[in-house]
Amino acid sequence: MLHFIIVGILVIVMAILTYLGLTGIGLLPVQASAQAIPIDWMFNYQVIAISFLFALIVVPLVYSLIVFRRKKGDTTDAEHIEGNTTLEITWTVIPLFVVIVFAFMGAKSLGDTRRVDPQAMVINVTAQQFAFSFEYPDYGFTSKELYAPVNKQLLLKMTSRDVIHSFWVPEFRVKQDIVPGRFTEYRITPILEGVYKVRCAEVCGGGHAGMRSSVEIVSQERFDNWVKEKQAEALAASQTPEERGQLLATSYGCFGCHSVDGSLLPNGGPSWLGLFGSQVELEDGSTVLVDEAYIIQSVMDPASQVVKGFSPMTFNGTDAGLTDAELADIIAYIMTLK
Amino acid sequence: MKKFFKSALARGLLWQLVGTLVGGGFVTGIRAVMGLEALGRFGFSEPAWVFGGLIGTLTFLGGSGVVSDWVKWARGIPTHDHHEDPPGWEKFINVSLDHKVIGIQYTLTALIVLGLGGTFALIFRTELAASGLQFLNGSQYNTMVGLHGIVMIVAILLGIAGMMNYLVPLLIGAADMAFPRLNAFSYWITIPAAIWLVSSLFLGGFDTGWTGYPPLSARAPVGMQMFFLAVFVVGWSSILGGLNLLVSVARMRAKGMTSFRLPIFVWASIATSLISLTATQLIGLSFQMVMFQRLFGMGFFDPAKGGNPVLFQHLFWFYSHPAVYVFILPGLGIISELLPVFVRKPLFGYRWVAMSSLGIALVGFLVWAHHMFTSGMNEYLRVPFMYSTLLVAVPTGVKFFSWVATIWGGKIETPTPMLFVLGGVVVFLLGGLSGPPNATVSTDLHLHDTYFIVGHFHDTMFGGFVFPFFAALYYWFPKATGRRMNEFLGKVHFWLMTPSFLVLTLGMMRIGLLGMRRRISDYDAALGFDTTHLVLTVAGFLIFTSVLVFVYNLFRSMKKGEIATGNLWNSRSPEWQVDSPIPAHNYAQPFEVVGEPYDYGLPGSKFVEFAKPKP
Amino acid sequence: MAHTNQSEALRLGITIFIFLALLTALEFVVALALNSIPLLVVVALVKAGLVMYYYMHIYKLQQESGGGHDSYEYKTGTNRLGLWLFLLSDSFVFGGLLVSRFNLLGFTRPHLSQVLGLVVTVVLLVSSFFMNRAETQMAHGNKKGFLGNTLVTILLGAGFVIGVVGVEWQLAAAEGIRASSMVDGGIFYMMTGMHAFHVLTGVLFLWIVYRNARKDVYSAEKHWGVEAATVYWHFVDVVWIFFYPALYLIGSVA
Ligand code: HEA
Ligand code: HEA
């Protein structure tokens, strides 16, 4: 009996210490969305349960190891106890009850994260190897980063141009895959201003690690200003081919692999800085002059000309449905990068 | 050396090479005639590699001679029931029909494959030791991770097959498995598979991870196909192995061995085999569908052709979730089998523990979609799958509580096998307890595809397989060799491996919660994970070192180990009632079951009684 | 079966065959007239049940096999269990294909030749009938009867493969249903292809048994090889009992 009392006390002490230790070190990133609140609420109970159950098993185990160790020279067996049906039923029924309660709580917190605000701002997200682009249908422009006002529900309608990607901002907690051929929805209400990052959470190829974009949550006022700026930009861009080209290159995700400042991106291609008019050496040793024809060929049929030292471009203009006019704009833009 | 070149293994490998070249050449020829591109980036074109691989696998089987008896039967020629094995080590690289030899073949192969998987882990762990790209690019990194994952999984499948093959016929008092030739076949077919798996490394790799989700896997290099082919072939080994085991247990038990007198490991093997027999077909099918999509343009998972990428995930996880219980049930069986021996008390609640294995296996069939909570599958599926998944905690809990009750009040000794049993219990507990947060949809939205999951499954697989596997090796080594392994080195192995491993997985879980994604070659330095990752890498190297100590101990003890031919652990189990090592056709005298398997502490009771030798 | 007399056993085979034929006709009519999916499922289940019980003798799994563990009888019992477990395993592949078919195509079906579909179905059904006769005759030591009926089965089996792969595939391709076109093509070729592959292995198996029987390897008491080939052959038929409605009857043409 004494053994049981000691172990009981130790289990409780150990459980409390484990719980305090775990929560003390701060397990999760900051809470930046309304959806994070029910999720973290759920996490808290999970941590309590884990701390308790861990103590419940490990404490008696370690205690037995110390207290019931075989004494030196003792060669007899221990007491013959075959089992106890009441006990077995107890430790079947109680966990059964516990998991049902947990599943119920889980369903409730899931429901809370999915609460719909009919006023939500719609943003269309397109993912592709290895970039996101965000279209604001209400305002008529597309952006490389997600910019949004605080305390307002966003409804992201997401689809992919190629393989499966996943949208995840750790500070928002929620994660949702982006699947080609269908639209998935992601509702989030940011509650904390700041700069975060959306990180692609589903392996999508060699550049998966680098697939991230900035997410900026700002006041309504700053957001309105940003919208104005962007709209002006889009307008201007629609006037010259070069600027249209830049927008197109953004939306097709070229900048996921090509920089415009001379640097090389991980798993990407050559920088576009100073590309036009230069001589490049190809895989087969020949050199060519970068002119319009060469770029068209490189983009529409990437396997045909591979630059030395790179693996063939996995983006394929023909597959992506790039039109000749669009490509002409992009080339005009590339020509400005001297 | 000469013996090696004359072995079945060497012949098989040679024929595999020939078959691959012929098969590949054949397709290449046809393509050339049809005016298609005959050669690809890796010599053969993709269809030629796949077809060559298939033919190579078949010629391996023909060349090594595992199918010779069947060919004779088909031609109406009778064969001997038994084959005599050569003495000495050559029997391990030749086709043997003895379940003990096959068990050891499986086990040694499992260790080699484990070492391979561990090496891949260390390579990419080194890359992760600091942020920034060191020496692997993204695709190479992903290939390493995927190969590490699948190679380790194959190591587990081989390891459990090894344990089940060696132990189950001995435990039930059979002379061999029900189908010895099928048994040999199941083992030998894994060799070409292992070769194809590794070959994918040289054929462009595959950047999808071990799960191979399309559409990405429909675009990956040829290596992807070799990966699919290999898993497909290993799947057949698993299916046929499970079949063989179930039939053996149903038909070959000793007299008096009723259902509730079966040693607990046999129960675990039954539960495992039920899963491998049935569910495995679905991973084969899902992989076959992607292979055909690539080869013939069939649109199963291609949205542009009306296909559905999420369907693949359903088919894949319908196997791959139950498979995780295949990985652990034999290990948990080992734990339940060894605990009574080292605490000298009956297994607490034998029937409950036996039935919980079946419970886990059966409920395990109903939970697969918990890997897909964020996948965009139908929303209404999420909550029911949360309930079913959490339900698995109940039978697993029964095992844990029964183990604690077994230990409580026992007279505990802790030689090396027992240490690994206890380590397994604690580590598996950590893994199990990190399961419910993943199973709860709302928290999984955060956890999915992070290092928290990675921590979860390393704990479950190490605790449920690696620790019990080592326990079994230390425990039954004397049975197989007549010598015991060195205790001191065993303890070094344990005390080096366990703390390093805890650091490894707890560290994974920590950074996972904070935002570390899976399968990334490089992480944002701004996240501040550099130090933790460095520690994880060091921990990985320490685990590797500890296993090297084990391997040294293993080989040393074969020659120099202390002689131990008797009932070393003072166990009640039938195989320990006779001298070690056991001769070719097992028990010279059949035994009859006359008592309960785990009645330790009941004076005068016996589990089995051997028939008197005929004068 | 060894105890009933031969003609009685053969008559039972004929009766079951008539039932199966009527059910197939019913199935066809139901599909055309009512298009009732539950009814089609029920008919398929009844057909499969009949084949499994009367042609595959699933009840033999329960039979106590006398003799020691080394006797031929006991070993046959062991083999039988192994074979059935194999079939259980294999049916998961076909189940997976059915699931994929309904997931991807829903209640639409590819545009296929109804006549040809019915013809090959009947061919396979008739082959099962002859297989049953062959096995019964072997069990009664009638070697000649066995050889003749097996040969017919083999020919019908080959006819089925030719009908599906040689004719139906070409017709479908001409209609624009190609493996690489839309996904209904993919599913159609995958399902029929996997099934035809099993028919081919079945034919091979039968041919092996046929040859061995000519060499007098089997006797009325010891013919596990024949039983195995028979059960496998009927299993292939059972699969088609489900694939036929899934491909040809259920749903509306896309
Ligand atoms: C051996 C392998 C193994 C085992 C045994 C388990 C066991 C469990 N796993 Fe795990 N799992 C994996 C291997 C394993 N898993 C792998 C490999 C993956 C990743 C695959 C990939 O994507 O690559 C994975 C991923 C994975 C996911 C998907 C996560 C994601 O990707 O988003 C989920 C979600 O539900 C999950 C849940 C569980 C649960 C609930 C259990 C339960 O069975 C655990 C039950 C045990 C306990 C709970 C502890 C003991 C019980 C008690 C002490 C009783 C009282 C307890 C309660 C009342 C809670 N696992
Ligand atoms: C049994 C299964 C198993 C085992 C034992 C391990 C062992 C290890 N794993 Fe692995 N791991 C997986 C299964 C396993 N893993 C799976 C399934 C994945 C998912 C893959 C995916 O995402 O696709 C994964 C993924 C995975 C990741 C995530 C990668 C990513 O997502 O980017 C990491 C990261 O640290 C990791 C690390 C390690 C380390 C350091 C070890 C160390 O413990 C390794 C230490 C070495 C050994 C244990 C072997 C030593 C053996 C010898 C020395 C024997 C020599 C013997 C002879 C020659 C006879 N693993």
Ligand code: CUA
């Ligand atoms: Cu996109 Cu990973």
Ligand SMILES: [Cu+2]
């Ligand atoms: Cu799972």
